[in-house]
Amino acid sequence: MISIVLPAYSEEDNIRPLCREIIAYLEESSGFEIIFVDDGSRDLTYERIEELARIDARVKGIRLSRNFGHQTALLAGLNEAAGEVVIMMDADGQHPPSMIPRLIEKLDEGFDVVNTTRIDARGTGLFKRISSRWFYRVFNTLSDTRIEPASADFRIMNRKALDAFLTIEEHDRFTRGLVSWMGFRQTHLPYQAEKRISGRSKYSLKRMRLFAFDGVTSFSSKPLRISMILGLATILGGFVYMIYAVVMYLQGHTNPGWTSLLITVLLIGGIQLFSIGILGEYLGRIFHEAKRRPHYFIEKRTSKPGSQGSKR
Ligand code: UDP
Ligand code: MG
Numbered sequence: 001m002i003s004i005v006l007p008a009y010s011e012e013d014n015i016r017p018l019c020r021e022i023i024a025y026l027e028e029s030s031g032f033e034i035i036f037v038d039d040g041s042r043d044l045t046y047e048r049i050e051e052l053a054r055i056d057a058r059v060k061g062i063r064l065s066r067n068f069g070h071q072t073a074l075l076a077g078l079n080e081a082a083g084e085v086v087i088m089m090d091a092d093g094q095h096p097p098s099m100i101p102r103l104i105e106k107l108d109e110g111f112d113v114v115n116t117t118r119i120d121a122r123g124t125g126l127f128k129r130i131s132s133r134w135f136y137r138v139f140n141t142l143s144d145t146r147i148e149p150a151s152a153d154f155r156i157m158n159r160k161a162l163d164a165f166l167t168i169e170e171h172d173r174f175t176r177g178l179v180s181w182m183g184f185r186q187t188h189l190p191y192q193a194e195k196r197i198s199g200r201s202k203y204s205l206k207r208m209r210l211f212a213f214d215g216v217t218s219f220s221s222k223p224l225r226i227s228m229i230l231g232l233a234t235i236l237g238g239f240v241y242m243i244y245a246v247v248m249y250l251q252g253h254t255n256p257g258w259t260s261l262l263i264t265v266l267l268i269g270g271i272q273l274f275s276i277g278i279l280g281e282y283l284g285r286i287f288h289e290a291k292r293r294p295h296y297f298i299e300k301r302t303s304k305p306g307s308q309g310s311k312r
Helices: 012-026 045-055 070-080 097-108 126-142 159-166 175-182 205-219 222-250 258-290
Strands: 002-008 032-038 059-064 085-088 113-119 151-158 186-192 298-301
Touching: 002 012, 002 070, 012 032, 012 045, 012 097, 032 045, 032 070, 045 059, 059 070, 070 085, 070 151, 070 159, 085 097, 085 159, 097 113, 097 151, 097 186, 113 175, 126 205, 151 159, 151 175, 151 186, 159 175, 175 205, 205 258, 222 258
Parallel strands: 002 032, 002 085, 032 059, 113 186
Antiparallel strands: 059 298, 085 151, 113 151
């Protein structure tokens, strides 16, 4: 059986056409379930899911108690999946269901995970393209875990990989990094990104920034090392300057010194604050993880839980 997991946040007009299209591509397969996760939508997304679930028992839905964010909604859906194989994709139509047969085919070649990378076409804005390119460049420089540029949370996994993925307990989840970090036999396929069926992107600039920060801080501690190197460089520079200052003093040149003093104070102050900021960023994440709160709560579901649902 194949489970398709789709996190949806206020996608009321996309659920129905997308669901129909997915079913068309899966009709021949032996068995499937489509699991929509309503991530605390503010529109009729859950009602749309319920309607579909009433007429087709293969469609299921859960509603989270509030908006927990894309990555957590994805986890909630994966926890529900009962299939031997699971496909995760967006609920806005940007991940074309026409890729599904090819994903399955590739998995059957003996891979455990088949990821996808976006070929930028009409679907992606210029800003997203540029910021994404830079993000992966920085991420791959800083982290030992490599992610293919333009990766998407559109992938297929077998049960073995999924079970491994579900044992990861991190809260600030950066799925594409975690999947890459897991190992197993992985490959990737390119896909043409489509335009959203309707509505607008839920990833605001602020969310993209948070997503990028989560990605870097959960996969690399190099920023901490960089702040230490900056500190060392400052000490070195300070030492050289100290010698210069002492020599000047011994030669009797007492400089007015305002400019150099100001520059030194500002520079050192800046580096200190910057380093403390980086430290705080990691500390905040440790604090967040240390509380060990549940990842999400399920408010209601369209059918009796087949699997046990949220494990934590
Ligand atoms: N999404 C979600 N919770 C959120 C934000 C987004 O479940 O808090 C879902 C959204 O409904 C969509 C997917 O995550 O199915 C990707 O989001 P979106 O299309 O807004 O991002 P983009 O494609 O612009 O990167
Ligand atoms: Mg989208």
